Amino acid sequence: MPLLDLKHIHAGYNDVVIVNDVSVKVNNGDLIAIVGPNGCGKSTLIKSLLGMARLFSGKVYFNEDDITRIKPWQAVNVGLGYVPQTNNVFTNLTVNENLEMGAYCRSDKQSIKTDINDIYEQFPELAARKKNRAETLSGGERQLLAIARALMSRPRMLLLEEPLAFLSHKASMVVMNRLLEVLAAGTSMLMIEQNTKIALQNSAYAYVLNEGKCVIEGKGPELWENKLLRQRFLGLDKEEVLALED
Amino acid sequence: MTEQIIINSLVTASLYLLAATGLTLTFGLSKFPNFAYAEFVTLGAFLGLFVLRNPDGNILFALPIAFVGVGLISVLSYSLVFKNLVARSTNLIYLMISSIALGYVIRHGIAEIWGWRTQSYQQVWTIYRFGDLRITTLWILMIAAALLTGIVLHLFLTRSRLGKAIRAIANNPDLASITGINKQKIIILTWFFGAGLAGMAGVFRAAATRVVPMLGWDILLPMFAVTILGGIGNFYGLILASLILGFAENFGVVYLLRAGLSTEYRMAIAFLILIILLIFRPKGLAGGK
Amino acid sequence: MAILEVNNVVKNFGGLKVLKGATLSVNKGTIVGFVGPNGSGKTTLLKIIFSLLDSDGGSIAFNGNDITGLSSHKIYRQGLSFAFQLPRLFLRMPVLDNLIIAARQQHGEGLLRSLFARRAWSNQEEMLADKVFQTLNFLELTHLAKNNTGELSGGQRKLVEIGRALMADPEMMLLDEPAAGVNPVLGKKIYQKLRILCEQGMTFLVVEHKLDMVLDFADWVYMIDHGKIMLAGPPRDVIESPDFYTTYVGEKNNASS
């Protein structure tokens, strides 16, 4: 059984359907990527399963429980940690307080402390900035903090929304390596990302969305080599691609 | 003489701090200015009167009773009126009008129970003299209450889980939601404690002056001035702003007298600072978020 | 001849450098496509050109006049118009009013003339109403003319937003993804209309991520990444460039860090 199972999702905002019949499976311990151009519906897909966008139809199963149409604040309790793309840290709280907020739904004070210390070992960049307000962090550090904050709820799975956007090459490498360490430690991940190369090369399986539909799926690295991807991804007509390849 | 003005300024600052703490915190959380805070202060004053009329009445009983009573009225008003309006994303101006309307309901409710005539706590405060300087027990009590509030709230906001959650919601409500914070519970808590402090401010104000149904309204503008001056939702800014306004008003009055102007203009000082600030630093002293 | 010249524009949001010195120019009577990955600064630059955001450096000239920091309404009067990506319509007003309000130099919009020159402006309004119906016919929205825009679906609202920009008869238009959220056939029709207007001398700077549209309709393309213009040229040259593909799918190179 997959850990997360999205079945035939139709989602959007108000009365506009943006995601059209998309199904995604995430197996325990895997990193699954969803890629696609601007406006293809990848963010809407993630938001719809967290109750932040409108889910018209489809089913969401997590750990075999039906969690279709949960409310945003219930997600942490079922074991989903969400890292939004922007505004993903509490800027007026210190780094340490941000981590504490991440553990808001937990009551085991002692183990929260241990977990925070573990996070600092794992993310030395954050340890150095413990007492600083999050607004003083750089883009890469903020992203790390957002991920660390989500980890503080001890999620079984992380939902990552373009974790590498706005980051320099160096910073995206740091963030991605950290993510891989977290993955290796047993947290599954569903990641949507523009940085297709990094996303595909590191994912067990990937889905390519275009205009709200899944146009191609497969093993990440294989997909990266696939010539069809290029055509699908850029949304070009076949002739155009052929012309380009001449 | 200057020492006396400094003491007076601290007393004024303490009053504003107590009265406006809830205003700034709920403004930060619920994103609208609650004009009924004027009446929360008034209600506190009258609950104090109720206690102090009793032969055994003592201001130390009056304070907690005003705190709890006003806090409960505030929570009630939130659950009956503002919760629904906020949920329906009512336009900001209508929210403000509703809070003004609520203010009238409370003010005239108070007048119906206790009457419009001017009343007084009829308490005698011991006066300590240090040379020319005079300090009353009431003033000491006020400054102590403000200090205590400052310290307790500082510890609460920085050390406790709920306090941090309040700051988190004010900073980024959506993110707070996905970290599993139950917003309603925390908003209600803030409405309770904030209004409770305003109720205590009412007791102090009444003890220092007199008890009338317009008592709260008379300090509403300075309350808004310190709220905006300190930056909405910013408790530390509020402390600083209360001090600034306390000093500006008390020293200002001296200059007003010297210039031969009416002391009625005391309130205009708060207003003037507010206007200048809004024009030059619309986000408050703490500024640019 | 360049009608719009953007020179070395810089923009920071907090510590984030969104634009790091963007420079581009648009020739009169052309459609210029503006492409780049999410968050690369396309919309930000468009908004800065139209003074909806202040820049932190650089200059912008329109028709040879410096318009850096000029208020939006003054820029509009110089003959530049702007359409938002997410429609910003007046939802409690009918579609008709949403369009007619966008016309330039209306007599009835002045305080005194609205009262004392009724004949003049009601005649003008009749002419403008004609134009509104032409636009609505083109957008296939005529039947909704009297409905409040609040009752319209997302796609229909997008069309009204485009129609509003067309009502202005500007010399040049800044469009932020004009075909996003409408069906592909209509999207293509919108571009065909732009092409016709272009041949009549109008100029367009269009943020677009549908590359087929760019290939079919643009005369020139700028690609922006990490706040800098990385590529410029005719659409085919740009899209065929190996740098284009790597950047567009987000494969980053060290040069951009």
Add this chain to the structure above:
Amino acid sequence: MDPLVFILDALVFVGVFMLLALSLNLEFGYTGLGNFGKVAFFMVGAYIYAIAIQFGLPFYLSLVLCALVASILGALVSLPALRLREDYLAITTIAFGEIVRIIFKAEQSIAGGVWGISIPSIFRDLNLSIRMSVVANLLLVYFVVIVVFIVLQLLTNSPYGRVLRAIREDDEAVSVLGKNVIYYKVQVFMIGSAVAGLSGGLYAQYLRFIEPNMFLPLVTFFVWIMLILGGSGNNKGALVGALLVEFISRGSRILKDYVALPVDAHNVQYIMFGVLIILIIMYRPDGLVREKPLKADWIERKITHGNS
């Protein structure tokens, strides 16, 4: 009291408040500007009238002066205030109203300070009976109401009014369409303040005595109740609201005089208004008379033509 005079007197007050409600409707109902200091312009009108009459100015010129001074004041307040967020605008205007009152209260030399100021009636030389004097005032007030109503109807049902409504919906989008939003807002504030000033002048002329405590923030609140109850965004709604609120409030005062109530009718009245306004905002925010789309016959003709 003569019952006829009582009703006529109430109608004069209704007229005065109709002007205030119309002026707030232009600012808030059409343009979305929350002016919480309406009473300040009303008060300035009243005092300017009193002072002008004392200087021997004819009453019509005094009224014009009321409007003029109030509108200049409106411009001065709006220039800094309109750049603010709407909650700040509300607080600033409310504070402005209080300050104006403090000035009139503190400065005895301007107009009697707390003691107030008396104003001679303009109908003094006609030797009218009480009844006829009220009728004369009634005619004067409603003449002004009708003129103002017509002007505002024309204004709000023109392209000018369309821009105002658009500003209410989204002022940034309006500036993108080439309109100078600040310019419009200042104009609206000036017109609204002029009407409020006019209303104050008429009020002073009718009462023949004014003092600072007549201009509590309560007056502003009453105007808001009238507008929200009647229906903001519709000039007729403003008129209906003024009529209803004034008569409810008169009614409760009669009740107080003629019926022995266990409670103070004055308090009950305000509690009732407070609850009423909250209920309206909760359940019928459009008010009694709903907003209508721009009246535009020239476009109507096009539509029938266009569909045929």
